[in-house]
Amino acid sequence: MTLTPTAVALPSPRRRPGGRPLLRLLILVAIVAVVLYPLIWMVGTSVKSQEEIVNNLGLLPERFTPGNYTAGWSNFDVSFGRFFLNSAMVSLLTVVGNGLSCLLAAYAFARLRFRLRGVWFAVMIGTLLLPQHVLIVPQYILFRTLGLVGGEWPYLPLLVPQFLATEAFFVFLMVQFMRGIPRELDEAARIDGAGPYGIFRHIILPLSRPALVTTAIFSFIWTWNDFFRQLVFLSQLQDYTVPVALTLFIDSTSQSAVGPMFAMSVLSLLPVFLFFVAFQRMLVEGINTSGIKG
Amino acid sequence: MALTTAPDPTRRGPGSVRAHPKRRGPGRIRHTEGLAGYVFLSPWLIGLMGVTAIPMLLSLYLSFTDYDVLTPFSEVRWVGLANYERMFTADPSYWHAVRVTVTFALVAVPLKLVAALGVALLLNRAWRGVGLFRGLFYLPSLLGGSVALAIVWVNMFNRDGAFNSLLSLFGITGKPWVNDPDWALETLMVLAIWQFGAPMVIFLAGLKQVPTELYEAAAVDGAGRFRQFRNVTLPMLSPVIFFNLVLETINGFQGFTAAFVLSNGTGGPVDSTLMYTLNLYITGFTELDMGYASAMAWVFLLAIAVITAIFFSTGRFWVHYSDEEDR
Numbered sequence: 001m002t003l004t005p006t007a008v009a010l011p012s013p014r015r016r017p018g019g020r021p022l023l024r025l026l027i028l029v030a031i032v033a034v035v036l037y038p039l040i041w042m043v044g045t046s047v048k049s050q051e052e053i054v055n056n057l058g059l060l061p062e063r064f065t066p067g068n069y070t071a072g073w074s075n076f077d078v079s080f081g082r083f084f085l086n087s088a089m090v091s092l093l094t095v096v097g098n099g100l101s102c103l104l105a106a107y108a109f110a111r112l113r114f115r116l117r118g119v120w121f122a123v124m125i126g127t128l129l130l131p132q133h134v135l136i137v138p139q140y141i142l143f144r145t146l147g148l149v150g151g152e153w154p155y156l157p158l159l160v161p162q163f164l165a166t167e168a169f170f171v172f173l174m175v176q177f178m179r180g181i182p183r184e185l186d187e188a189a190r191i192d193g194a195g196p197y198g199i200f201r202h203i204i205l206p207l208s209r210p211a212l213v214t215t216a217i218f219s220f221i222w223t224w225n226d227f228f229r230q231l232v233f234l235s236q237l238q239d240y241t242v243p244v245a246l247t248l249f250i251d252s253t254s255q256s257a258v259g260p261m262f263a264m265s266v267l268s269l270l271p272v273f274l275f276f277v278a279f280q281r282m283l284v285e286g287i288n289t290s291g292i293k294g
Numbered sequence: 295m296a297l298t299t300a301p302d303p304t305r306r307g308p309g310s311v312r313a314h315p316k317r318r319g320p321g322r323i324r325h326t327e328g329l330a331g332y333v334f335l336s337p338w339l340i341g342l343m344g345v346t347a348i349p350m351l352l353s354l355y356l357s358f359t360d361y362d363v364l365t366p367f368s369e370v371r372w373v374g375l376a377n378y379e380r381m382f383t384a385d386p387s388y389w390h391a392v393r394v395t396v397t398f399a400l401v402a403v404p405l406k407l408v409a410a411l412g413v414a415l416l417l418n419r420a421w422r423g424v425g426l427f428r429g430l431f432y433l434p435s436l437l438g439g440s441v442a443l444a445i446v447w448v449n450m451f452n453r454d455g456a457f458n459s460l461l462s463l464f465g466i467t468g469k470p471w472v473n474d475p476d477w478a479l480e481t482l483m484v485l486a487i488w489q490f491g492a493p494m495v496i497f498l499a500g501l502k503q504v505p506t507e508l509y510e511a512a513a514v515d516g517a518g519r520f521r522q523f524r525n526v527t528l529p530m531l532s533p534v535i536f537f538n539l540v541l542e543t544i545n546g547f548q549g550f551t552a553a554f555v556l557s558n559g560t561g562g563p564v565d566s567t568l569m570y571t572l573n574l575y576i577t578g579f580t581e582l583d584m585g586y587a588s589a590m591a592w593v594f595l596l597a598i599a600v601i602t603a604i605f606f607s608t609g610r611f612w613v614h615y616s617d618e619e620d621r
Contacts, residue, residue: 024416032430054454113328114328114329131544133550133594134353134591137574137578137591140363141352161341163337166338221436227551242441246442247559250445273433284429
């Protein structure tokens, strides 16, 4: 799947030069402009003064006003620093949980033989398309009955499922990946006396790093952007994550909040954007092999 | 690397236990491996039971009750099919939500896929900038589902938003689109279409798999551009189209965040953005009518299952797998 540089640079001889490269380039640039416009407008608006937000409809401010960022940061009784910490904690722990638990399950599915494996695998595939909205009510009731909603540490309902490999998508991705690891390696290790645990520890785990990295990146981005579960399970202001806190801006109807709201929106997208810049190729290839939605 | 939509049962792998005849020797090893299998699988199994299966059964039970989170379990009243009856006969806002959701999916999903395929075709011709463009087009798919971007979107289509300033360049006076019941859902559709990058990347991968010889053969036979597209590209791409269609439709039905942000959690203006999942959220967590919300969730699940089944059964007629002859 990887596009090698040579493959990209080679002209394709099969087609007549019907599509003029310049025209195609112009169309593509136009589409890029449309696609990026909202993002640039967002950044531009975040540094406009209140007056300019209403009157200057251009992309960029006439006068650079970074004050929206400080105003937004402390717009509520709890500072956005706290919300960012909460989001980071939930996202990073989700990365750890998904990585660990999905790896274990995937190893069992990809390499070990046990009773009912085919059945369990089919069940796992079945849960791939299960919408989370279907489970949210009973999960809420269950976690609430267990005293975990709004409890001592309110993030347990968000994190417990992630440590139990419930993101079938990542299990599937890892199974697919592990199928590509040559079985001869297992055999060699077995001859050297390694059991299932040894093979996991010394062969599969080290060789699964690429799949783990993909899982980690997508886990982070999805959890960072996730809103539905966090909205349902977090009820105290100081426990809010960034997406839930952002919705507080919508409640405050005053026009003066637009600048700060945009500033905090920009900040909240920054980690995802940085991930994108750093891992762009990997993200795009990741969805190629597995067909993730964004 | 082929795009895999489902496990191939003919391959060695979890799908088929039979694929491994007993070549691993003594039963003792098989036994330890069987045990190890369940050891490694245990977190997933616990999750399947605790987070998925039991909650599903619980919600099935609750859908026949009038449970609200405030009364203790012992006092839950069994109401039989009352919730379902109410849903199908006595709740206009439920059907309104169904209409909104179906409209959204019917419009946004095809347009998104057409945009994705169109741009993929433009990008497919090999040249240098492809990686950069591919990345830039994909960016909205990463950001678009967030609350932050929904906030930006709502403001962009508001009275003082960027969209109206664009219109004013052409002398058109816009309106606050997001506050107009006739247009609010459309702005959400545009947001969905804007995120065409994810299916586009999958299309691109599919296009790379189409053998060049087929185009050459078609050209020799005198097929022009359009006929090549229609008779070579489309059939060869049909598994990928199918995959994207199923995935995007199921995702389309689940749109929540943007509708929540646009309407501040109400589904407004005048219920015009009352997506199914938003309606479910309001019923379960605002009105605390969790029995009824559970019934909604089950109908939703069944609807998605039926739609997926319809896709798969009609797929036989238009999805072309090039390795079919080998089977």
